[in-house]
Amino acid sequence: MSSPPNASGRWDCHTHIYGPWEHFPLPANAAYTPAPAPFADLLALHQRLGIEQGVLVQAAPYGTDHSAILTAIAESGRRYRGIGLIDERTTDAQLQALHDGGLRGIRFNLMGHLPGARDPQKLRHLAERVAPFGWHVLVHGELHALLPFLDQWKDLRTPLVIDHMARVDFTKPLPREELAGLKRHLEHPGRWIKLSGIDRAMQGKPGPWLQALDLAREFLEYAPERAIWGSDWPHPNIKGSPPDDMQLLQFIEQVCDSNTLKHAVLVDNPARLYR
Numbered sequence: 300m301s302s303p304p305n306a307s308g309r310w311d312c313h314t315h316i317y318g319p320w321e322h323f324p325l326p327a328n329a330a331y332t333p334a335p336a337p338f339a340d341l342l343a344l345h346q347r348l349g350i351e352q353g354v355l356v357q358a359a360p361y362g363t364d365h366s367a368i369l370t371a372i373a374e375s376g377r378r379y380r381g382i383g384l385i386d387e388r389t390t391d392a393q394l395q396a397l398h399d400g401g402l403r404g405i406r407f408n409l410m411g412h413l414p415g416a417r418d419p420q421k422l423r424h425l426a427e428r429v430a431p432f433g434w435h436v437l438v439h440g441e442l443h444a445l446l447p448f449l450d451q452w453k454d455l456r457t458p459l460v461i462d463h464m465a466r467v468d469f470t471k472p473l474p475r476e477e478l479a480g481l482k483r484h485l486e487h488p489g490r491w492i493k494l495s496g497i498d499r500a501m502q503g504k505p506g507p508w509l510q511a512l513d514l515a516r517e518f519l520e521y522a523p524e525r526a527i528w529g530s531d532w533p534h535p536n537i538k539g540s541p542p543d544d545m546q547l548l549q550f551i552e553q554v555c556d557s558n559t560l561k562h563a564v565l566v567d568n569p570a571r572l573y574r
Contacts, residue, residue: 310569311353313462313495313529314341316367317360323367329360336533338371344532348548354529354573356382356406356437363389365397372401380573382406382437385425398432403573405429409440409448410466419451430457435491435572441466442477449484458489458572463496463531464518469511470502478517485521491572492522494564495529497550503538506546515554523560527569 317323318335325332338355345353355368361384368381381402385394407422426436435458438445442465452459465481467473484490494515497508519526528551534541555561 307351308566308570309348309350309352310527310565310573311345311348311350311530311532312527312569312573313356313493314353314532315356315358315535316341316371317358317533318367323361323370325360326362326364330362331360331536333358333360333535334533338367338374341371341532342375344530344544348530348545350548351378352569352573353379354382354403354569355379357384358535359384359408365400365402368402369397369400377401384408385429387421387425391428394429394432398434402434404435404437404460406437406439406462409438409444419448422448423452423455426452426455426457426459435460437462437493439463439466442474442481446477446480446484449481449490453484453487456489458491460491460493460527460572461485462493464492464494464500464515466496467500468502469497469500469514470504473514482521485525488525490522491525491527491568492518493527493529494518494551494554495531497547498534498542499531499537503540505540506542506550508546508550509553512550512553515550516556519554519560519564523563525568526564527572528564 316336316338317333319337355371357365357368363384365383372379372381382404383397383402385405437460439462445465485492501508501511530544530547532544552561555564
């Protein structure tokens with residue numbers, strides 16, 4: 300199965316860009332030092348994949364300096380959107396400027412290797428601050444660490460998107476009790492799931508990951524009308540070699556085992572969330 304080059308309206312909802320360094324250098328205290336991955340390279344990839352729209356997730360090394368993704372969004376003619384990183388020092392005027400520049404959400408990093416606040420109340424305050432803009436929060440963490448936050452935010456009105464399938468390890472028996480908790484949260488109309496990171500879920504094993512189809516379909520079944528997909532290009536901080544992005548797209552097409560589901564996950568759902 301391959302993606303048609305004219306797959307109109309398809310979205311890649313999780314990408315990062317780094318550089319060019321002469322225009323967007325990393326700060327001295329960068330969380331990690333990636334290889335350059337400029338927006339031009341992402342555009343070339345998306346053209347090959349038949350993807351017309353995308354989401355640029357602020358890379359942790361840049362912290363709260365959103366210059367790279369704001370410039371890319373402008374260059375795209377607003378076909379792309381952004382997810383930012385903010386903290387308690389971010390002003391309302393700065394939030395408005397980010398919104399005007401095409402950002403539509405923020406990300407909370409709960410993974411140990413990434414910087415970011417971990418206090419549920421402080422994070423809730425940030426989530427509440429972005430709600431008037433119609434933004435959502437992308438929550439990145441392993442399932443066992445993620446659930447306590449979701450439990451404390453049951454009444455939070457700001458939409459939440461569970462990143463990278465809650466970083467579940469597909470090479471081990473799935474934690475059924477924890478997955479039941481995630482499913483209960485995804486019954487909430489403001490809770491979404493991103494069906495991304497299958498290469499991470501398979502601990503770096505090369506594709507096409509056919510043995511993981513049923514497991515990924517289980518995540519899709521939790522909220523098919525609120526599921527989206529992202530490639531995670533250029534695949535920072537991964538085990539082994541970067542996955543083939545065409546295989547990643549082919550995998551999600553196979554997970555969505557009907558044209559209706561493919562259109563929902565790759566076109567309709569992201570368009571509704573990001574526009």
